[in-house]
Amino acid sequence: MRIETPRDRQGSFEPQILPKRTNTVRGFDDKIIALYARGMSVRDIQAYLGELYGVEVGRDLISA
Secondary structure (H helix, E strand, O other): OOOOOOOOOOOOOOOOOOOOOOOOOOOHHHHHHHHHHOOOOHHHHHHHHHHHHOOOOOHHHHHO
16 A cells, blocks of 8 residues: 655745654753653553553653
8 A cells, every 4th residue: 555645845844742853852951851750660650651642652761
C-alpha cells in the first residue's frame, strides 16, 4: 500500500507541541526538576512524562 503525504509548500503548518527548528520542549528541564523536588522517583517521572506528553524519556535524560 502506498501512502502519499501532503506537502506544506507555503510553510503554513505550525506544530502544536514542539515548535519548528527546535529539538526540546521549552521548560521541560524545569518540569523534571519540579517533579524531583516533589519527591518523585526517576521511574515515577518517566511514567508521568509518558502520560503527559506521550513520549518515552530515558533515565539518563532525567538524571542529567
